[in-house]
Amino acid sequence: MHNPIELQKIIEEAIGEIAYPVRPANLYEPIKYIMSLGGKRIRPVMVLMATELFTDEVSIALDVALAIETFHNFTLVHDDIMDNAPLRRGKQTVHEKWGVNNAILSGDVMMVESNKHLSKVDSSVLKPVLDTFNQTAQGVCEGQQLDMEFETRDDVSIEEYIDMIRLKTAVLLGGAMKLGAIVAGADEKNAELLYQFGENLGVAFQLQDDILDVYGDPEKFGKQVGGDIISNKKTFLHLTAKQLIKPNETDVLLGNHDTAEQKVAAVTALYDSYGIRELSNAKMEQYLTKAYQALADLDVYESRKTYLRELTKQIMERES
Amino acid sequence: MHNPIELQKIIEEAIGEIAYPVRPANLYEPIKYIMSLGGKRIRPVMVLMATELFTDEVSIALDVALAIETFHNFTLVHDDIMDNAPLRRGKQTVHEKWGVNNAILSGDVMMVESNKHLSKVDSSVLKPVLDTFNQTAQGVCEGQQLDMEFETRDDVSIEEYIDMIRLKTAVLLGGAMKLGAIVAGADEKNAELLYQFGENLGVAFQLQDDILDVYGDPEKFGKQVGGDIISNKKTFLHLTAKQLIKPNETDVLLGNHDTAEQKVAAVTALYDSYGIRELSNAKMEQYLTKAYQALADLDVYESRKTYLRELTKQIMERES
Numbered sequence: 001m002h003n004p005i006e007l008q009k010i011i012e013e014a015i016g017e018i019a020y021p022v023r024p025a026n027l028y029e030p031i032k033y034i035m036s037l038g039g040k041r042i043r044p045v046m047v048l049m050a051t052e053l054f055t056d057e058v059s060i061a062l063d064v065a066l067a068i069e070t071f072h073n074f075t076l077v078h079d080d081i082m083d084n085a086p087l088r089r090g091k092q093t094v095h096e097k098w099g100v101n102n103a104i105l106s107g108d109v110m111m112v113e114s115n116k117h118l119s120k121v122d123s124s125v126l127k128p129v130l131d132t133f134n135q136t137a138q139g140v141c142e143g144q145q146l147d148m149e150f151e152t153r154d155d156v157s158i159e160e161y162i163d164m165i166r167l168k169t170a171v172l173l174g175g176a177m178k179l180g181a182i183v184a185g186a187d188e189k190n191a192e193l194l195y196q197f198g199e200n201l202g203v204a205f206q207l208q209d210d211i212l213d214v215y216g217d218p219e220k221f222g223k224q225v226g227g228d229i230i231s232n233k234k235t236f237l238h239l240t241a242k243q244l245i246k247p248n249e250t251d252v253l254l255g256n257h258d259t260a261e262q263k264v265a266a267v268t269a270l271y272d273s274y275g276i277r278e279l280s281n282a283k284m285e286q287y288l289t290k291a292y293q294a295l296a297d298l299d300v301y302e303s304r305k306t307y308l309r310e311l312t313k314q315i316m317e318r319e320s
Numbered sequence: 321m322h323n324p325i326e327l328q329k330i331i332e333e334a335i336g337e338i339a340y341p342v343r344p345a346n347l348y349e350p351i352k353y354i355m356s357l358g359g360k361r362i363r364p365v366m367v368l369m370a371t372e373l374f375t376d377e378v379s380i381a382l383d384v385a386l387a388i389e390t391f392h393n394f395t396l397v398h399d400d401i402m403d404n405a406p407l408r409r410g411k412q413t414v415h416e417k418w419g420v421n422n423a424i425l426s427g428d429v430m431m432v433e434s435n436k437h438l439s440k441v442d443s444s445v446l447k448p449v450l451d452t453f454n455q456t457a458q459g460v461c462e463g464q465q466l467d468m469e470f471e472t473r474d475d476v477s478i479e480e481y482i483d484m485i486r487l488k489t490a491v492l493l494g495g496a497m498k499l500g501a502i503v504a505g506a507d508e509k510n511a512e513l514l515y516q517f518g519e520n521l522g523v524a525f526q527l528q529d530d531i532l533d534v535y536g537d538p539e540k541f542g543k544q545v546g547g548d549i550i551s552n553k554k555t556f557l558h559l560t561a562k563q564l565i566k567p568n569e570t571d572v573l574l575g576n577h578d579t580a581e582q583k584v585a586a587v588t589a590l591y592d593s594y595g596i597r598e599l600s601n602a603k604m605e606q607y608l609t610k611a612y613q614a615l616a617d618l619d620v621y622e623s624r625k626t627y628l629r630e631l632t633k634q635i636m637e638r639e640s
Contacts, residue, residue: 082421101402
């Protein structure tokens with residue numbers, strides 16, 4: 001078995017060895033670029049970890065891990081276009097560097113590259129691998145669509161929000177775990193438990209992201225603290241506050257402020273007065289508990305689960 | 321066996337029966353919309369025709385036919401964004417109707433839908449079906465990239481142009497034929513011959529498109545006759561003329577004209593003086609001959625090839 005750091009290294013090496021076509025250069029350079037921007041490679045590491053619960057032959061899961069990472073990066077390329085984002089991991093986004101049309105098309109071909117990786121799995125698991133991957137990919141697209149629609153809606157409920165982040169973020173973690181299980185030949189019950197583990201961890205992960213966006217340490221948080229508040233993003237914190245505040249406080253949450261700093265300060269103070277941080281933490285813990293429960297129910301030796309618990313801790317204790 | 325019209329009807333019915341998810345509506349409505357705009361369904365009909373060369377069980381090829389048609393429509397949605405096209409088959413393009421971001425995302429999920437159709441084929445042919453489909457999809461993306469790049473390049477050669485239309489248009493026809501052969505259990509040689517048939521027919525098809533754009537009957541041609549001339553598109557006609565003209569005629573081909581009508585008239589007259597139409601027809605015939613040769617070499621009863629010859633004739637004698 002490999003610890004998370006070792007698995008991340010395996011992934012990095014495998015990404016470095018992918019031989020994309022050379023021509024047309026402008027189609028494939030953006031793929032190499034975005035794939036090399038790094039990140040923690042959490043999703044492909046999760047694929048490999050799921051596989052290592054059942055077998056030491058981690059290499060059998062490498063193609064699926066690459067498919068998941070390529071797909072994830074494809075969503076980043078297209079989401080960044082839709083969000084008009086200039087930066088990704090501190091570097092220019094693909095559409096900023098190569099133009100929107102090029103970014104659309106490079107993203108499209110990344111989807112094909114994902115499917116090419118997938119098609120290399122052993123034929124005995126090809127069909128369930130495809131089914132799980134396609135269902136996952138579809139969920140992620142649905143989540144992105146809902147996320148965009150929520151921007152212009154004023155009646156988003158907390159349940160809808162949780163369902164949106166489940167689709168946009170969590171199903172991919174669930175899918176990664178389940179795919180790792182499938183290629184390892186896990187039975188259906190274990191594969192489903194691992195899906196539940198990943199999905200619940202994913203919701204917890206995103207809730208924590210929302211909390212960090214407001215309460216993160218500015219020195220350690222990669223993005224601008226308060227970004228969600230400034231853009232009126234309907235996060236769990238925002239929606240919970242909206243439910244609790246008095247009518248005369250609506251202006252603080254939704255109204256205009258002289259400066260962005262003032263807005264962040266005022267809304268954070270409002271959050272504080274209603275214990276929004278604690279409510280959000282409690283919600284996050286709820287999903288984390290479900291994730292740990294699925295892991296506990298999993299029918300493999302406890303010793304095999306150690307690294308997965310370690311990864312979960314790392315993910316949930318992150319500060320950026 | 322079914323004639324082209326019957327096969328088109330089978331496709332239309334199958335498209336009508338696809339059950340897309342209902343929610344989020346704005347993600348799936350565009351798919352239903354573009355898929356219902358019609359067209360001649362040439363690509364999925366080709367899949368079914370290839371299958372019917374070897375077996376009467378045309379239904380085994382239906383999922384692949386739907387995958388190909390869905391993929392084709394996905395490329396239309398994304399290409400129309402890149403080309404900033406307001407109309408498709410006389411109706412609003414998806415991005416005009418739902419916005420660019422929505423069109424990007426609906427296109428993305430169409431790619432997933434294509435793969436879902438594909439994954440339903442018999443497990444005995446799943447792997448070769450995926451390989452052929454992915455190679456085809458990749459080629460189409462490469463072709464679109466080259467097409468975009470050619471817009472800003474002044475040194476495009478005729479060979480490069482042919483290779484671009486081969487990728488952008490022809491490999492999908494080749495892939496459709498080969499996929500139909502694979503699901504029918506055809507041997508590799510026959511599958512490859514059918515690929516060659518489709519690819520060469522595709523190049524001939526696009527060359528004819530270029531010819532029709534200049535010499536089509538305005539009453540029957542769906543688009544504005546001369547559109548390629550007005551936009552200085554580097555078609556086979558344009559590139560051939562560029563090679564043949566005298567230096568003092570460069571201005572006619574590439575320079576400014578008072579009106580679009582004058583430009584079309586002047587460039588068409590230039591084409592006429594160098595016999596560009598005949599040269600283009602000859603090139604088109606060259607590819608058509610290769611296509612017919614592949615069909616002749618195919619190891620199935622001649623009687624089985626009748627409808628494919630009929631379809632080819634229909635395609636090549638079209639006026640729009």
